[in-house]
Amino acid sequence: MSELKRTPLYEAHVAAGAKIVPFAGFEMPVQYSGVIAEHNAVREAVGLFDVSHMGEIVFEGPGAVAAVDHLVTNDIAGLADGQAAYAGLLTPEGGFVDDVVCYRFSAEKVLVCVNASNREKDFQHMLAHTAGEPQPVDEGDRWAQLAVQGPKAPALVQALTQTPLEPIERYHFVEGEVAGFPCIIARTGYTGEDGFELFCAPEVARGLWDRLVEAGALPCGLGARDTLRLEMKYALYGNDIDESHDPYEAGLAWTVKLDKGDFVGREALIAAKAAGPRQKLVAFVLKGRGVPRQGMRVLDESGAEVGVVTSGTMSPTLKEPIGMAYVAKGLARSGSTLQIDLRGRPVAAEVVKPPFVKR
Amino acid sequence: MAHIPDDLRYTQDHEWIRKDGDELIIGITDHAQSSLGDVVYVELPEVGDEVSAGAPFGTVESTKAVSELFAPVSGEVTAVNEDLVDAPEKVNEDPYGDAWMIRVKPASADAYDGLLDDAAYAAHVESDS
Numbered sequence: 159m160s161e162l163k164r165t166p167l168y169e170a171h172v173a174a175g176a177k178i179v180p181f182a183g184f185e186m187p188v189q190y191s192g193v194i195a196e197h198n199a200v201r202e203a204v205g206l207f208d209v210s211h212m213g214e215i216v217f218e219g220p221g222a223v224a225a226v227d228h229l230v231t232n233d234i235a236g237l238a239d240g241q242a243a244y245a246g247l248l249t250p251e252g253g254f255v256d257d258v259v260c261y262r263f264s265a266e267k268v269l270v271c272v273n274a275s276n277r278e279k280d281f282q283h284m285l286a287h288t289a290g291e292p293q294p295v296d297e298g299d300r301w302a303q304l305a306v307q308g309p310k311a312p313a314l315v316q317a318l319t320q321t322p323l324e325p326i327e328r329y330h331f332v333e334g335e336v337a338g339f340p341c342i343i344a345r346t347g348y349t350g351e352d353g354f355e356l357f358c359a360p361e362v363a364r365g366l367w368d369r370l371v372e373a374g375a376l377p378c379g380l381g382a383r384d385t386l387r388l389e390m391k392y393a394l395y396g397n398d399i400d401e402s403h404d405p406y407e408a409g410l411a412w413t414v415k416l417d418k419g420d421f422v423g424r425e426a427l428i429a430a431k432a433a434g435p436r437q438k439l440v441a442f443v444l445k446g447r448g449v450p451r452q453g454m455r456v457l458d459e460s461g462a463e464v465g466v467v468t469s470g471t472m473s474p475t476l477k478e479p480i481g482m483a484y485v486a487k488g489l490a491r492s493g494s495t496l497q498i499d500l501r502g503r504p505v506a507a508e509v510v511k512p513p514f515v516k517r
Numbered sequence: 518m519a520h521i522p523d524d525l526r527y528t529q530d531h532e533w534i535r536k537d538g539d540e541l542i543i544g545i546t547d548h549a550q551s552s553l554g555d556v557v558y559v560e561l562p563e564v565g566d567e568v569s570a571g572a573p574f575g576t577v578e579s580t581k582a583v584s585e586l587f588a589p590v591s592g593e594v595t596a597v598n599e600d601l602v603d604a605p606e607k608v609n610e611d612p613y614g615d616a617w618m619i620r621v622k623p624a625s626a627d628a629y630d631g632l633l634d635d636a637a638y639a640a641h642v643e644s645d646s
Contacts, residue, residue: 177554188554188581189554192554192555192609193554193555193579193580193581194555194557194580381554381580381581384580384581385580447558447560447602448558448560449557449558449578449583451583471557471580471581472557472558472578472580474580479558501576
């Protein structure tokens with residue numbers, strides 16, 4: 159195993175008493191005060207995440223938008239400057255290389271935010287599938303990233319900046335400053351709450367982090383990030399989506415714009431759409447006691463295996479066991495009854511309409 | 518440093534054992550609850566079940582992880598802390614008190630004496646971390 163990397167905020171995490179774990183090649187905080195307290199802070203007030211481990215791959219120069227448009231499922235050419243879009247980065251066969259967020263700065267600059275664990279793979283994939291100019295540039299080491307999330311995040315951040323935040327709509331961004339530190343202020347995030355992701359230089363990340371904590375944002379770790387995104391049924395790469403699943407199976411058809419022109423994986427998706435998905439990623443609530451976990455078998459009412467759990471937890475907001483699973487298409491409708499094999503003990507579950515937590 | 522009371526015995530798997538007459542009360546240590554994080558689910562055996570030394574008798578789950586509970590001794594379960602079913606967070610709040618898990622009537626009267634004392638358990642935790 160290669161040596162683990164640290165984000166510019168590692169010292170801040172240790173000083174705050176975080177429990178540090180290896181994650182995607184980094185030493186990352188999994189929790190500080192406790193997963194449930196951190197989770198609730200994001201749902202009710204403001205939480206602060208270090209997401210500097212995420213990768214940034216930039217396309218800059220004439221043709222930048224077209225280059226990214228050719229790589230991802232969503233319509234980047236159709237975005238306004240200063241707008242972002244969640245998208246799939248697919249193999250030619252239509253499976254997920256990664257799920258990404260594309261930030262369109264201008265017709266000549268797009269930043270693609272990628273998962274830390276996929277950074278190198280994504281970069282090689284982009285190089286292999288980018289014809290001509292501009293070529294992708296891996297800027298991952300040039301950016302730190304802080305996510306300020308929760309219903310009180312806008313007020314907290316606004317108190318630290320002259321940049322008007324109210325005009326920044328969901329999935330839009332501006333270049334500005336927070337606490338005097340230059341950063342990109344993006345109204346994006348992966349918790350289901352309002353809030354911002356702040357992209358800044360690594361040298362100023364600590365200063366920005368400290369000012370946000372002083373202002374009342376509670377440091378939150380990967381544990382809370384996982385329970386928060388799961389309550390929204392947001393996919394986690396490696397758990398819920400991977401190269402063996404396409405956007406239709408994953409319930410991410412809304413990210414696919416087949417009529418925008420050619421892109422990597424389009425032919426395969428056209429065929430997949432025509433054939434219809436064999437299985438679908440569903441949200442389920444466990445009706446008995448226990449906690450569903452990744453890898454557990456999903457059974458139908460007769461006990462036949464019909465799928466596998468991809469993510470599961472005890473929802474801190476609902477205080478109910480929830481999960482996601484790929485199941486045969488016939489069982490994907492909400493209200494369908496499943497059984498989850500909890501280490502040899504089958505427990506009833508019901509397919510529900512996502513998200514688990516309505517905002 | 519996790520709290521390790523000196524009037525209990527321990528296992529290498531981080532269970533504690535309190536002697537109460539000819540029965541033993543079993544729970545998990547402060548170190549164990551702290552390592553697990555927020556406990557959200559506890560699964561325990563039923564009164565009358567037999568447990569055997571070193572074998573799993575239940576599970577405790579945090580938001581992220583699952584841990585098996587291992588019986589320190591062989592014997593018969595005489596009581597189960599049903600309160601933990603509805604309030605698993607007690608494992609974090611009071612691991613040596615309200616969050617006791619089961620009572621066991623040991624098959625062998627001297628099984629307790631073979632368990633780790635507080636000093637041996639403290640050394641084990643130290644070497645583990």
